[in-house]
Amino acid sequence: MNTNYLKNCKRVFGNSLLQSGVCLGKNLGLFEALHGVGKPCDIASLAHLTKTKEPYLRELVFSFVSSGLLGFQNNEVFVPDWKVFKEVFVSQELKYIKPFEDVSPILENCFTEKGPFGYGHDEAPFVMEFILSRRANYNVPIAKALAEVIKVHAKKYADVLDLGCGSGDLTIPFAKEMNASKVQGCDNSEKAIFNAKIASFDVPNLHLSVRDIHKLPEDWTEKFDIILLYDVLHDLQFPNKAMKQVMRVLKKGGIVIIVDPKVSSNPSENIGNILSAEALTYSTWWCIPSSSCNHGSGHGVGWGWQNKEKFLSGIPGLEIKSRVCLINSNYNFAYICKKE
Known part of the structure; x- marks a missing residue:
């Protein structure tokens, strides 16, 4: 068993914010698609497999790379140990944190190739309210x-x-x-x-x-x-x-x-950086949808x-x-x- 990868998986599962990202990835069929292809996959190919928009998928996937949940080499991503991943994530119930749960149907629709480009504060104020609450003391x-x-x-x-x-x-x-x-x-x-x-x-x-x-x-x-x-x-x-x-x-x-x-x-410079993983997860729910409105940059x-x-x-x-x-x-x- 890959003990380092097991440690990474448990750390992600124990972080409610990062677990929300995994829940989103699971709902989008991301992990099953990676497992099914049976080899490392670049973002464009993975977006094609999951029928999702590349900017959205990239931000989510690179949050997984930062946390160590996905491996990254030669601009391709992969699940380092499917057996460990399945033990931690597939066999247990995954949950969104409450504000993300409320907006997840809108976000999942934005991910799809023919879905809306994005949303802003007035469409999903509870996402920004949650982010603001997390930095209120600062x-x-x-x-x-x-x-x-x-x-x-x-x-x-x-x-x-x-x-x-x-x-x-x-x-x-x-x-x-x-x-x-x-x-x-x-x-x-x-x-x-x-x-x-x-x-x-x-x-x-x-x-x-x-x-x-x-x-x-x-x-x-x-x-x-x-x-x-x-x-x-x-x-x-x-x-x-x-x-x-x-x-x-x-x-x-x-x-x-x-x-x-x-x-x-x-992305390789962010590996093992939980701050980057969290920032990219926040960005998946807020920055990518916000910057993608009106055919926008989608930078995040x-x-x-x-x-x-x-x-x-x-x-x-x-x-x-x-x-x-x-x-x-x-x-x-x-x-x-x-x-x-």
């Missing part, structure tokens, strides 16, 4: 860390924009830390902004509005000293178009802070820090000045960029 420390980064790297920070602020869970403590600044938070979800306005009634320097990041107001041109995209870049449907808007509304010499999970673009967390760095480095007039893990967490890997 919002104030992250807000403090962001304020410190800004005061180190920016000469001016009178006008600050938080793009994709959601329901304000981070934006509100951030605005409190930046109490000498005017902070503008915007999101494309009416429900999220409604909730943010209720929660921020006592924060006088924060203004919230519903906006499309791909089409910001003309009178915002060169308005902001600082722009924050927290856990947003990999969720964007059209990142090129969005970043053109960011560059337009940012003042010359202004700072853009982009915070995203530090997951490698190379699996886009990876190397591809994001290449993308940011290719934006005319923008220079990456520094990189830092906020609160010493790879979930909060920040690029500090300056508009030249």
Whole structure:
């Protein structure tokens, strides 16, 4: 018996978030398809076998690679020991965690070749609410860390924009830390902004509005000293178009802070990294559906820090000045960029 693989399987089974991913894979027929083909399989071939969309399947499969549930070699995946896998997962009942259970029929339909491209906050608010609940204890420390980064790297920070602020869970403590600044938070979800306005009634320097990041107001041109995209870049449907808007509304010499999970673009570099496995699982339920709407990018967390760095480095007039893990967490890997 492969004892190391048994240990990995038990670790995944004991993690309710990762077990939800296995439950999804089982419902999609992913593991049976891999077992049936009898040899390592690339993502495109596996998507064809399971009649699923490749971007969705890739994110889920690479979460399994990160946790050690699936092997990965020469860009192909495989079950290292089917007997062990079957003992741990096939013979026992698998369960979704509650918020994922509620949205799983929608997500499973999105996986299918002819299913919807994706969904957003207003269609599945309970998914984002669950994710926000998991990071609630970190919002104030992250807000403090962001304020410190800004005061180190920016000469001016009178006008600050938080793009994709959601329901304000981070934006509100951030605005409190930046109490000498005017902070503008915007999101494309009416429900999220409604909730943010209720929660921020006592924060006088924060203004919230519903906006499309791909089409910001003309009178915002060169308005902001600082722009924050927290856990947003990999969720964007059209990142090129969005970043053109960011560059337009940012003042010359202004700072853009982009915070995203530090997951490698190379799946083999994530092997054994439970943080990456969890981030990719979250991404399967939220980031891939969100970024896939309207025939969008479908990037998700699996886009990876190397591809994001290449993308940011290719934006005319923008220079990456520094990189830092906020609160010493790879979930909060920040690029500090300056508009030249």
